[in-house]
Amino acid sequence: MINEDVFISERFQRKLHEDEDFKKIYLEYLLDPNETNKKRLNESYIKYEKQLIALKYLRKVVVFEAKRFDSKIRKRNAKQLSFDAKFDDELTFFDILKDEKAESNFNEMLERKLEEAFVDARISSEILSMTDRQQEIIYGLYVKDLTEVVLAERLGITQQAVSKTHRKVIKKLRKVVAKEC
Template identity: 30%
Template sequence: MVDTQFKNPLLKAFLEEIEHLELYRQYCKSPNEWLKKIIDERFVQFYIRIRAIAYFSKIIYFTARHFDMERRKYEKRYVLTLDSSSNDGIGSKNEGTGTLKELIVDESATINFHERLNHELNQYIQHPLLYKAVQSLNKRQQQILYLAFVMNISDTEISKKLNVTQQAISKSKNNALAKVRRLINA
Protein backbone atom coordinates (compact mmCIF):
# COMPACT_ATOMS: atom_id res chain seq x y z
CA MET A 1 0.00 0.00 0.00
CA VAL A 2 2.85 2.39 0.84
CA ASP A 3 4.85 3.60 -2.11
CA THR A 4 8.21 1.87 -2.26
CA GLN A 5 10.06 5.05 -3.13
CA PHE A 6 10.49 5.91 0.57
CA LYS A 7 13.32 4.28 2.43
CA ASN A 8 12.97 6.32 5.60
CA PRO A 9 11.12 4.15 8.17
CA LEU A 10 9.50 7.23 9.73
CA LEU A 11 7.97 8.26 6.40
CA LYS A 12 6.89 4.67 5.72
CA ALA A 13 5.18 4.52 9.13
CA PHE A 14 3.51 7.89 8.47
CA LEU A 15 2.17 6.76 5.11
CA GLU A 16 0.93 3.42 6.47
CA GLU A 17 -1.99 5.32 7.95
CA ILE A 18 -4.65 5.38 5.24
CA GLU A 19 -5.64 9.00 5.83
CA HIS A 20 -2.05 10.20 5.40
CA LEU A 21 -1.54 8.08 2.31
CA GLU A 22 -4.69 9.50 0.68
CA LEU A 23 -3.53 13.05 1.41
CA TYR A 24 -0.14 12.28 -0.11
CA ARG A 25 -1.70 10.76 -3.24
CA GLN A 26 -3.98 13.78 -3.66
CA TYR A 27 -0.96 16.07 -3.35
CA CYS A 28 0.94 14.03 -5.98
CA LYS A 29 -2.00 14.36 -8.42
CA SER A 30 -2.54 18.07 -7.86
CA PRO A 31 0.12 19.81 -5.78
CA ASN A 32 -1.08 22.89 -3.90
CA GLU A 33 -0.08 24.78 -0.77
CA TRP A 34 -3.22 23.88 1.15
CA LEU A 35 -2.61 20.09 0.87
CA LYS A 36 1.07 20.54 1.57
CA LYS A 37 0.26 22.48 4.75
CA ILE A 38 -2.19 19.77 5.92
CA ILE A 39 0.35 16.99 5.25
CA ASP A 40 3.06 18.96 7.08
CA GLU A 41 0.80 19.53 10.11
CA ARG A 42 -0.20 15.85 10.23
CA PHE A 43 3.44 14.79 9.94
CA VAL A 44 4.45 17.12 12.78
CA GLN A 45 1.68 15.63 14.97
CA PHE A 46 2.74 12.12 13.97
CA TYR A 47 6.39 12.89 14.68
CA ILE A 48 5.60 14.39 18.10
CA ARG A 49 3.57 11.28 18.96
CA ILE A 50 6.40 8.97 17.85
CA ARG A 51 8.96 10.99 19.82
CA ALA A 52 6.78 10.90 22.95
CA ILE A 53 6.37 7.13 22.65
CA ALA A 54 10.11 6.69 22.16
CA TYR A 55 10.85 8.98 25.11
CA PHE A 56 8.50 7.15 27.48
CA SER A 57 9.75 3.77 26.28
CA LYS A 58 13.32 4.79 27.09
CA ILE A 59 12.32 6.17 30.48
CA ILE A 60 10.53 2.94 31.34
CA TYR A 61 13.44 0.83 30.13
CA PHE A 62 16.14 2.73 32.01
CA THR A 63 14.03 3.08 35.15
CA ALA A 64 13.42 -0.66 35.16
CA ARG A 65 17.13 -1.36 34.66
CA HIS A 66 18.05 1.06 37.45
CA PHE A 67 15.46 -0.48 39.76
CA ASP A 68 16.76 -3.98 39.01
CA MET A 69 20.39 -2.94 39.62
CA GLU A 70 19.46 -1.28 42.91
CA ARG A 71 17.43 -4.31 44.01
CA ARG A 72 20.29 -6.67 43.18
CA LYS A 73 22.78 -4.44 44.97
CA TYR A 74 20.52 -4.33 48.02
CA GLU A 75 20.02 -8.11 48.01
CA LYS A 76 23.76 -8.64 47.69
CA ARG A 77 24.53 -6.19 50.46
CA TYR A 78 21.79 -7.32 52.85
CA VAL A 79 21.63 -11.09 52.47
CA LEU A 80 19.00 -12.77 54.58
CA THR A 81 20.58 -14.88 57.31
CA LEU A 82 18.98 -18.08 56.08
CA ASP A 83 20.03 -17.35 52.49
CA SER A 84 23.68 -16.87 53.37
CA SER A 85 26.21 -19.65 52.88
CA SER A 86 26.33 -22.34 55.52
CA ASN A 87 30.12 -22.53 55.20
CA ASP A 88 31.37 -21.26 58.52
CA GLY A 89 34.92 -22.45 58.09
CA ILE A 90 34.37 -25.62 60.10
CA GLY A 91 34.58 -29.02 58.45
CA SER A 92 35.71 -30.06 55.04
CA LYS A 93 35.56 -27.98 51.89
CA ASN A 94 32.69 -30.06 50.50
CA GLU A 95 30.50 -29.21 53.44
CA GLY A 96 28.75 -25.88 53.62
CA THR A 97 28.11 -25.44 49.95
CA GLY A 98 24.39 -24.89 50.56
CA THR A 99 22.48 -22.25 52.48
CA LEU A 100 21.48 -22.25 56.12
CA LYS A 101 17.87 -22.66 55.06
CA GLU A 102 18.73 -26.05 53.55
CA LEU A 103 20.23 -27.24 56.86
CA ILE A 104 17.03 -26.75 58.85
CA VAL A 105 15.33 -30.03 59.62
CA ASP A 106 11.80 -29.83 60.92
CA GLU A 107 10.32 -33.17 62.00
CA SER A 108 7.06 -31.51 62.92
CA ALA A 109 6.60 -30.34 59.31
CA THR A 110 4.64 -33.50 58.63
CA ILE A 111 2.07 -32.52 61.25
CA ASN A 112 -0.64 -30.35 59.76
CA PHE A 113 -0.36 -26.79 61.05
CA HIS A 114 -4.08 -26.59 61.76
CA GLU A 115 -3.98 -29.74 63.86
CA ARG A 116 -1.52 -28.02 66.21
CA LEU A 117 -3.88 -25.12 66.84
CA ASN A 118 -6.18 -25.04 69.80
CA HIS A 119 -9.40 -26.77 68.76
CA GLU A 120 -11.55 -24.79 71.17
CA LEU A 121 -14.05 -22.49 69.48
CA ASN A 122 -14.32 -20.51 72.70
CA GLN A 123 -10.80 -19.17 72.24
CA TYR A 124 -11.96 -17.22 69.17
CA ILE A 125 -15.06 -15.58 70.65
CA GLN A 126 -14.82 -12.19 72.33
CA HIS A 127 -18.46 -11.14 72.68
CA PRO A 128 -19.77 -12.27 76.10
CA LEU A 129 -23.30 -13.10 74.94
CA LEU A 130 -22.04 -15.14 71.99
CA TYR A 131 -19.51 -16.87 74.25
CA LYS A 132 -22.26 -17.92 76.65
CA ALA A 133 -24.44 -19.18 73.76
CA VAL A 134 -21.59 -21.25 72.29
CA GLN A 135 -20.82 -22.70 75.75
CA SER A 136 -24.35 -24.13 75.83
CA LEU A 137 -23.65 -26.25 72.71
CA ASN A 138 -22.41 -29.81 73.04
CA LYS A 139 -18.77 -30.62 72.20
CA ARG A 140 -19.60 -32.08 68.78
CA GLN A 141 -21.52 -28.96 67.72
CA GLN A 142 -18.67 -26.75 68.95
CA GLN A 143 -16.19 -28.87 67.01
CA ILE A 144 -18.26 -28.63 63.81
CA LEU A 145 -18.62 -24.85 64.16
CA TYR A 146 -14.90 -24.56 64.84
CA LEU A 147 -14.02 -26.54 61.71
CA ALA A 148 -16.58 -24.70 59.58
CA PHE A 149 -15.99 -21.11 60.65
CA VAL A 150 -12.51 -20.94 62.17
CA MET A 151 -10.76 -23.46 59.94
CA ASN A 152 -13.01 -22.63 56.94
CA ILE A 153 -13.51 -26.28 56.02
CA SER A 154 -16.47 -27.34 53.87
CA ASP A 155 -19.19 -29.63 55.20
CA THR A 156 -17.97 -32.41 52.91
CA GLU A 157 -14.43 -32.21 54.27
CA ILE A 158 -15.71 -32.08 57.86
CA SER A 159 -17.81 -35.19 57.20
CA LYS A 160 -14.74 -37.05 55.94
CA LYS A 161 -12.74 -35.92 58.95
CA LEU A 162 -15.41 -36.97 61.45
CA ASN A 163 -16.54 -40.11 59.54
CA VAL A 164 -20.18 -39.10 59.21
CA THR A 165 -22.34 -38.05 56.29
CA GLN A 166 -22.29 -34.54 54.89
CA GLN A 167 -26.01 -34.23 55.62
CA ALA A 168 -25.41 -35.01 59.30
CA ILE A 169 -22.74 -32.29 59.48
CA SER A 170 -25.00 -29.78 57.74
CA LYS A 171 -27.94 -30.61 60.03
CA SER A 172 -25.81 -30.44 63.18
CA LYS A 173 -24.27 -27.12 62.09
CA ASN A 174 -27.67 -25.61 61.26
CA ASN A 175 -29.11 -26.80 64.58
CA ALA A 176 -26.15 -25.31 66.47
CA LEU A 177 -26.49 -21.98 64.66
CA ALA A 178 -30.23 -21.89 65.30
CA LYS A 179 -29.64 -22.56 69.01
CA VAL A 180 -27.01 -19.81 69.19
CA ARG A 181 -29.41 -17.36 67.46
CA ARG A 182 -32.21 -18.26 69.90
CA LEU A 183 -29.98 -17.73 72.93
CA ILE A 184 -28.60 -14.43 71.64
CA ASN A 185 -32.05 -13.05 70.71
CA ALA A 186 -33.61 -14.18 74.02
Protein backbone atom coordinates (compact mmCIF):
# COMPACT_ATOMS: atom_id res chain seq x y z
CA MET A 1 0.00 0.00 0.00
CA ILE A 2 1.05 3.58 -0.56
CA ASN A 3 2.91 5.12 2.32
CA GLU A 4 1.71 8.58 3.33
CA ASP A 5 5.21 9.97 2.64
CA VAL A 6 4.79 9.06 -1.03
CA PHE A 7 2.11 11.76 -1.41
CA ILE A 8 4.71 14.50 -0.96
CA SER A 9 7.38 12.86 -3.15
CA GLU A 10 8.48 14.52 -6.37
CA ARG A 11 7.52 11.46 -8.43
CA PHE A 12 4.02 11.43 -7.03
CA GLN A 13 3.57 15.15 -7.65
CA ARG A 14 4.90 14.79 -11.23
CA LYS A 15 2.44 11.95 -11.86
CA LEU A 16 -0.40 14.14 -10.57
CA HIS A 17 0.46 16.92 -13.02
CA GLU A 18 1.04 14.62 -16.00
CA ASP A 19 -1.87 12.19 -15.75
CA GLU A 20 -5.49 13.41 -15.47
CA ASP A 21 -6.84 9.92 -14.66
CA PHE A 22 -4.38 9.58 -11.78
CA LYS A 23 -5.37 13.04 -10.59
CA LYS A 24 -9.06 11.97 -10.54
CA ILE A 25 -8.25 8.79 -8.59
CA TYR A 26 -6.24 10.83 -6.09
CA LEU A 27 -9.03 13.41 -5.65
CA GLU A 28 -11.56 10.61 -5.12
CA TYR A 29 -9.31 9.17 -2.45
CA LEU A 30 -8.96 12.56 -0.73
CA LEU A 31 -12.73 13.11 -0.77
CA ASP A 32 -13.55 9.56 0.34
CA PRO A 33 -10.51 7.77 1.84
CA ASN A 34 -12.02 4.28 1.88
CA GLU A 35 -10.20 1.01 1.14
CA THR A 36 -11.47 0.78 -2.48
CA ASN A 37 -10.19 4.25 -3.40
CA LYS A 38 -6.93 3.62 -1.58
CA LYS A 39 -6.47 0.33 -3.47
CA ARG A 40 -7.18 2.00 -6.85
CA LEU A 41 -4.70 4.80 -6.05
CA ASN A 42 -2.10 2.28 -4.90
CA GLU A 43 -2.48 0.12 -8.05
CA SER A 44 -2.27 3.15 -10.31
CA TYR A 45 0.88 4.44 -8.59
CA ILE A 46 2.57 1.00 -8.57
CA LYS A 47 1.85 0.72 -12.30
CA TYR A 48 3.50 4.14 -12.76
CA GLU A 49 6.55 3.06 -10.69
CA LYS A 50 6.93 -0.10 -12.81
CA GLN A 51 6.79 2.00 -15.97
CA LEU A 52 9.56 4.24 -14.60
CA ILE A 53 11.71 1.21 -13.79
CA ALA A 54 11.12 -0.25 -17.25
CA LEU A 55 12.01 3.07 -18.91
CA LYS A 56 15.19 3.35 -16.85
CA TYR A 57 16.16 -0.20 -17.84
CA LEU A 58 15.42 0.45 -21.52
CA ARG A 59 17.50 3.63 -21.41
CA LYS A 60 20.47 1.68 -20.05
CA VAL A 61 20.02 -1.06 -22.65
CA VAL A 62 19.95 1.48 -25.47
CA VAL A 63 23.13 3.18 -24.21
CA PHE A 64 24.90 -0.17 -23.78
CA GLU A 65 23.87 -1.42 -27.23
CA ALA A 66 24.86 1.89 -28.84
CA LYS A 67 28.34 1.64 -27.31
CA ARG A 68 28.65 -2.00 -28.36
CA PHE A 69 27.52 -1.18 -31.90
CA ASP A 70 29.95 1.73 -32.11
CA SER A 71 32.79 -0.49 -30.95
CA LYS A 72 31.88 -3.14 -33.52
CA ILE A 73 31.77 -0.57 -36.34
CA ARG A 74 35.12 0.93 -35.30
CA LYS A 75 36.74 -2.51 -35.31
CA ARG A 76 35.29 -3.29 -38.72
CA ASN A 77 36.42 0.04 -40.17
CA ALA A 78 39.88 -0.06 -38.62
CA LYS A 79 42.44 -0.48 -41.33
CA GLN A 80 45.46 -2.53 -40.53
CA LEU A 81 48.75 -1.02 -41.61
CA SER A 82 51.01 -3.61 -43.15
CA PHE A 83 54.66 -2.77 -43.62
CA ASP A 84 54.83 -5.30 -46.46
CA ALA A 85 51.97 -3.73 -48.44
CA LYS A 86 52.97 -2.00 -51.67
CA PHE A 87 52.83 1.74 -51.25
CA ASP A 88 54.19 3.21 -54.46
CA ASP A 89 55.16 1.00 -57.42
CA GLU A 90 57.77 -1.27 -55.86
CA LEU A 91 58.20 0.48 -52.49
CA THR A 92 56.69 -0.78 -49.24
CA PHE A 93 56.16 1.17 -46.03
CA PHE A 94 59.08 -0.71 -44.52
CA ASP A 95 61.38 0.51 -47.33
CA ILE A 96 60.34 4.10 -46.66
CA LEU A 97 60.77 3.88 -42.89
CA LYS A 98 64.02 1.94 -42.95
CA ASP A 99 67.15 3.97 -42.26
CA GLU A 100 70.39 2.01 -42.44
CA LYS A 101 72.40 4.77 -40.75
CA ALA A 102 70.15 4.88 -37.71
CA GLU A 103 70.15 1.10 -37.47
CA SER A 104 73.96 0.86 -37.62
CA ASN A 105 74.39 3.69 -35.07
CA PHE A 106 72.02 1.95 -32.71
CA ASN A 107 73.82 -1.38 -33.09
CA GLU A 108 77.17 0.33 -32.54
CA MET A 109 75.85 1.93 -29.37
CA LEU A 110 74.75 -1.45 -28.05
CA GLU A 111 78.16 -2.94 -28.77
CA ARG A 112 80.05 -0.21 -26.90
CA LYS A 113 81.66 -0.90 -23.62
CA LEU A 114 80.09 0.67 -20.59
CA GLU A 115 82.89 3.12 -19.87
CA GLU A 116 82.75 4.40 -23.47
CA ALA A 117 79.11 5.37 -23.02
CA PHE A 118 80.12 8.17 -20.64
CA VAL A 119 82.00 11.25 -21.86
CA ASP A 120 83.42 12.32 -18.52
CA ALA A 121 86.74 10.55 -17.74
CA ARG A 122 86.17 10.64 -13.96
CA ILE A 123 82.81 8.89 -14.32
CA SER A 124 84.36 6.32 -16.68
CA SER A 125 87.19 5.57 -14.24
CA GLU A 126 84.72 5.28 -11.36
CA ILE A 127 82.67 2.81 -13.40
CA LEU A 128 85.81 0.73 -14.11
CA SER A 129 86.48 0.55 -10.36
CA MET A 130 83.01 -0.93 -9.68
CA THR A 131 82.27 -4.63 -9.30
CA ASP A 132 81.25 -6.67 -12.33
CA ARG A 133 77.67 -6.92 -11.02
CA GLN A 134 77.43 -3.13 -10.59
CA GLN A 135 78.78 -2.63 -14.11
CA GLU A 136 76.28 -5.15 -15.51
CA ILE A 137 73.42 -3.31 -13.83
CA ILE A 138 74.50 0.13 -15.06
CA TYR A 139 75.12 -1.24 -18.56
CA GLY A 140 71.71 -2.91 -18.64
CA LEU A 141 69.82 0.08 -17.29
CA TYR A 142 71.54 2.89 -19.19
CA VAL A 143 73.14 1.47 -22.32
CA LYS A 144 70.69 -1.32 -23.15
CA ASP A 145 67.76 0.67 -21.67
CA LEU A 146 66.27 -2.33 -19.85
CA THR A 147 63.83 -2.04 -16.99
CA GLU A 148 64.86 -3.22 -13.54
CA VAL A 149 62.45 -6.17 -13.77
CA VAL A 150 63.80 -7.39 -17.11
CA LEU A 151 67.39 -6.88 -16.02
CA ALA A 152 66.75 -8.80 -12.79
CA GLU A 153 65.33 -11.73 -14.77
CA ARG A 154 68.36 -11.78 -17.07
CA LEU A 155 70.80 -11.63 -14.17
CA GLY A 156 68.87 -14.17 -12.08
CA ILE A 157 68.36 -11.82 -9.13
CA THR A 158 65.40 -9.94 -7.70
CA GLN A 159 64.25 -6.54 -8.87
CA GLN A 160 64.87 -5.23 -5.35
CA ALA A 161 68.53 -6.31 -5.57
CA VAL A 162 68.88 -4.48 -8.89
CA SER A 163 67.25 -1.38 -7.40
CA LYS A 164 69.49 -1.45 -4.32
CA THR A 165 72.67 -1.86 -6.37
CA HIS A 166 71.53 0.86 -8.76
CA ARG A 167 70.97 3.29 -5.86
CA LYS A 168 74.45 2.55 -4.48
CA VAL A 169 76.09 3.12 -7.87
CA ILE A 170 74.20 6.38 -8.40
CA LYS A 171 75.26 7.53 -4.93
CA LYS A 172 78.94 6.84 -5.82
CA LEU A 173 78.63 8.65 -9.14
CA ARG A 174 77.00 11.65 -7.47
CA LYS A 175 79.96 11.92 -5.11
CA VAL A 176 82.33 11.94 -8.12
CA VAL A 177 80.30 14.66 -9.84
CA ALA A 178 80.04 16.65 -6.58
CA LYS A 179 83.87 16.65 -6.24
CA GLU A 180 84.08 18.37 -9.65
CA CYS A 181 81.97 21.28 -8.48
